[in-house]
Each structure stands twice: as structure tokens, then as C-alpha cells.
Amino acid sequence: MITERKPKNIFTQGPIAPSFIADSIQKHNTKTNIGGHSIFLGQVRADVIEGNTVKAIEYTAYEEMALEKMHVIREEIFAKYPLVCMHVHHSLGKIAAGEICLFVFTSSAHRKAAIEACNEIVERLKAELPIWGKEVFEDESYQWKENK
Amino acid sequence: MAVQVIVFGQLTDIMGHNPVTIDSAADTSDLIEQLNQRYPALVNKPYIIAVDKQIVTGHTTLSGNNTVALLPPFAGG
Numbered sequence: 001m002i003t004e005r006k007p008k009n010i011f012t013q014g015p016i017a018p019s020f021i022a023d024s025i026q027k028h029n030t031k032t033n034i035g036g037h038s039i040f041l042g043q044v045r046a047d048v049i050e051g052n053t054v055k056a057i058e059y060t061a062y063e064e065m066a067l068e069k070m071h072v073i074r075e076e077i078f079a080k081y082p083l084v085c086m087h088v089h090h091s092l093g094k095i096a097a098g099e100i101c102l103f104v105f106t107s108s109a110h111r112k113a114a115i116e117a118c119n120e121i122v123e124r125l126k127a128e129l130p131i132w133g134k135e136v137f138e139d140e141s142y143q144w145k146e147n148k
Numbered sequence: 149m150a151v152q153v154i155v156f157g158q159l160t161d162i163m164g165h166n167p168v169t170i171d172s173a174a175d176t177s178d179l180i181e182q183l184n185q186r187y188p189a190l191v192n193k194p195y196i197i198a199v200d201k202q203i204v205t206g207h208t209t210l211s212g213n214n215t216v217a218l219l220p221p222f223a224g225g
Binding site for chain 2 (some may be wrong): 147
């Protein structure tokens with residue numbers, strides 16, 4: 001069990017590049033105690049609301065509070081599941097429809113822990129992290145995103 | 149003692165992006181009452197309150213030099 005983790009920054013300005021995700025997977029090839037990875041990717045959806053299409057989501061956060069809370073979630077997830085590692089990246093700023101805005105990556109010796117932990121992290125961060133999204137439509141009007 | 153108020157998400161449409169200073173507020177209820185008078189659009193908006201990054205409920209005493217954040221429903225991911 002790894003001890004004392006420092007709060008990590010999870011925020012990235014702009015979209016998360018698919019090449020960053022690929023590199024992140026590549027970096028794990030030296031950790032041969034891993035037998036399974038689980039990855040969740042959030043992508044900005046072009047919702048159509050009353051004939052108006054979402055072209056981007058502009059994310060903002062109460063960053064200091066979000067990082068403190070994410071640190072608590074990280075510790076609790078590591079205490080609950082036998083993970084080898086966990087990585088969380090969330091975009092800030094304007095992310096166009098079709099781009100990646102969330103990347104959660106868990107790894108464990110056996111698949112079940114990675115899959116369950118990944119799912120729990122996604123659910124918890126949506127519910128507990130102070131992050132907001134402004135859905136900007138093609139005509140530049142906007143509405144505030146609500147998590148369902 | 150002055151209180152700094154910061155807001156996020158949809159509440160920035162009402163109070164803007166800069167911190168608002170309230171000269172004196174004994175507790176969070178007193179503070180919200182003052183804010184509601186200053187920003188009537190704030191009344192009945194859904195949000196939770198964090199004092200110095202800790203979520204609080206009920207009448208929370210403000211000891212001085214606190215930062216109070218009004219947090220509308222979270223929408224990350």
C-alpha cells in the first residue's frame with residue numbers, strides 16, 4: 001500500500017487530447033503488477049434544445065475546494081479498492097462538442113477493482129466536485145448544465 | 149468583520165465574477181439576508197454554502213475574515 005499522497009492537480013485548460021490518453025496508457029507498461037485498466041472518457045455532447053444545438057461547454061471550478069475534495073475521494077477510493085494507480089483529469093475552459101472533457105483511469109491486478117473504482121470515481125466527482133458547465137449554443141446563447 | 153463572498157456557475161449571472169465584500173455579518177443567515185437585499189435575483193436560487201471551502205448547513209457563525217462561497221448545483225464531468 002502506497003502511503004501519503006499529496007493533492008494532485010486534476011485540471012487541464014482546454015480539451016484532453018486523445019494522444020495524452022494514449023501516452024498515459026503507454027506509461028503503465030513498466031507496472032507489470034497491473035492486470036487490468038479501466039478508463040472512462042467524458043465527451044461534450046451536442047444536445048439539441050428547442051432547435052438550438054450545443055456547440056461547446058465552458059467549464060469553471062472552485063479549484064482549491066475541488067482539489068481538496070478530490071484528494072479526499074482519492075484517499076477513500078484507494079482505501080476501498082486494491083488499486084495500483086488512479087488518474088483523473090478534468091477540463092476547464094471552452095470544450096467543443098465531440099472533444100474529451102473528462103479522463104478517469106484506474107488500474108489494478110484484477111479487473112473488478114479497476115472497473116468498480118473507475119465507476120465510483122466518476123459518480124462521486126460529478127456529485128461532489130464544485131465544477132460548473134455553461135452550455136454554449138450555436139447562436140451564442142447559453143444555459144447552465146445540470147447533471148442527471 | 150468583513151466577509152468576502154464568491155459565487156460560481158449560474159450565480160455569476162447575478163453577482164458577477166469578482167468577490168463581493170460585505171462589511172459585517174454575524175452568521176451565514178445574516179449574510180444571505182444582506183445579499184438577498186442587494187441581489188433580489190438571488191432569492192430562491194438553488195445553492196449550498198461553503199465557509200472557507202467547507203460546506204456548512206444552518207446558521208454558521210462567521211468569525212471574521214471568512215470567505216463564503218455560494219455553490220449552485222455541481223455539473224462536472
